[in-house]
Amino acid sequence: MIFDPTPLSADEEALREEVRTFLAETLPDGFRPGLGLGGRHDPEFTRALAERGWVGMAIPTAYGGAGASTVRRFVVIEELLAAGAPIAAHWIAERQSAPAFLRFGTEEQRQWFLPRIAAGECWFSLGMSEPDAGSDLASVRTTATPVEGGWRVSGTKVWTTNAHLNHFAAMLCRTTPQGEGDRHAGLSQLIVDLSADGVHVSPIPLIDGEEHVNEVVLDGVFVPDERVLGEVGQGWAQVTAELAHERSGPDRYLSILGLYRAFLDVHGRHPDAVTAAAVGRVGARLWTIRQLSLAVARSLDQGEAPAVEASLVKDIGTTFEQQVVETLRDAAGGEIDPGGPTMFDKLLAECVLNAPTWTLRGGTTEVLRGIAAKALTRGGR
């Protein structure tokens, strides 16, 4: 299907203005924007945001959230990402973990975790990838073995962003040894306390020299029964639902907004035609993609489950982000200088080094296109 454009209501526009005002007052002058969801980890900022009810917005009021619609949350996170705000502390907890607790969690888990997430005090990392399980998630080898009152978890997780700072991770584990049949069976999600005995976190330095991504070795970590998320054996269905649901948000096209703004800052209000063409090329696509992403959010609020469209929008968005870096680099000319005087110099260097990850995280381009192609050729759309 093709979506129709959806307008924001007056209420939603008013919320946008509120967030803009908050950001203008909170972020310091000369603030260096983070690259969208790669924004910095800043507990103080997260708590300030939570005080305004903008963390875990979609969590029902009964669990300490705002009970807001997908579109209201869209409006808030779009503004945060556009500003490059330091959202890393609560990002995964609010985007991924809170909806998972709402869908699959026990009442006790909801009452314990959700108010803490909404208060900006409970931070999560993802626990899916392993050294031998990337796109092929079903091949995870981290095992959880039943013991008195719970499970012993052993294995190695990788690419675990901010595991050295966050409190918990929902670890995808094998709870039944892989048999002859369905390789997606026998997987479960266990909530691991990252400060528990047997959890060893060490950084995996990336090509930009940053150390926010980690290897997490789990050495017989005890997880009590009440920290199993959802049903034992249903981990595969749970993680695929999680991934599909959150694919097409503004984090998929706003990594470059700071760079784009800085480019305009360098080139002034009356650029030459070549520069203007680059600015317009980026702007035209950004204008369109955000309308697509907003339409997906609106259709979620209307009770639809546009999983394939969400995959397409993610692919469109992340491919766009990479093209923007190249378009603006080419238009700017000259050498990339990470120590250059302008914000554009610094952000361009950071973007070039980070851009390869944009079409990898949350499902690689190839995996997403595989999912979309299956639906297209089955006539599923």
Add this chain to the structure above:
Amino acid sequence: MSAEVREAVADLLADRVTPGALEAAERDGWAAGVWEPLHAGGFTTVGVPESAGGAGGSVAEACAVLEAAGAAAAPVPVAETGLLAGRLLASAGLALPDGPVTTGTGSVTLSDGTLTGRLARVPWASASSRIAVLADGPDGPVVAVIDPGTTSISAGHNLAGEPRETVDLDGVVPETTAPAPADAREALARRGALARAAQIAGAARRVLAVTVTYTGERVQFGRPVSRFPAVADHLVRIAEQAEMAAMAARSAAVGAGPDGEPADLDVAAAAAVASEAAGLVAAAAHQATGAMGVTREFALGVLTRRLWSWRDEWGGERAWSTRLGHTLAAGGPEALWPTLARGVR
């Protein structure tokens, strides 16, 4: 509302724009069997106020007609009669003549009741009952209604074999003239670009359907070629670009509101996106359908030849990107995001 209009036009055209009708239209320069039912149904003047002799309706509804017409590759001047000439005439307080009406761009002046100048690449000029000419008069822009029979027309076509003729207006005396709004020329160019974006969106969507069907039936190495990831990748990219073109065109159209004109920024964005999408969609579809796709008998060519033509009519991606870029730059870095995030109203 737009969805109903799209479906009605799609239904009406489904059995009428046949391969035979398309070949005949290219040969004869006209397709009465396609035009007559569309015109009788009132679809050729959607977006032109009823008071001016049109069917009424918004720019979004007019674009819904054009999306469906584009998907069907309908070889008739629907965009020209309604959204372009029809609204141009209405903006000058003139009534819409019956039959197909067209318009075009060029440097034309009106002085002492006589026109001087020429219009370049006018769609279906000789097949139209009247041409609405935007000319520079002594007191500003004027709209002049002329009978194509009184002009000198030289033949020309676009890649799809649709008439794009040169109309020599030297010495032509218009039937009627009326003062046009000061921004009539820019407004016409905006509607022209938006019309083509909507047509591209429709055609791109149809290219996807044709390509999915063919690659699902064509067997090589013992299986349908769409099962090969490299081929499936083309299908996904066609789907993505079709979504982009449609969302861009629809957003710009909806942004015009129930009775307004589309905004400059919206049209610039939509035209830039749709023009780029046109080339990407055509290239991917031809790669996926192999040698069959480039034959005259296969259903793809009538669509891709239109995509390759329409993307440059009323300005291509560089022209509109540059225009949009100047607008965004003039607003300064702080206004950049709020401007782009304004969305549709």
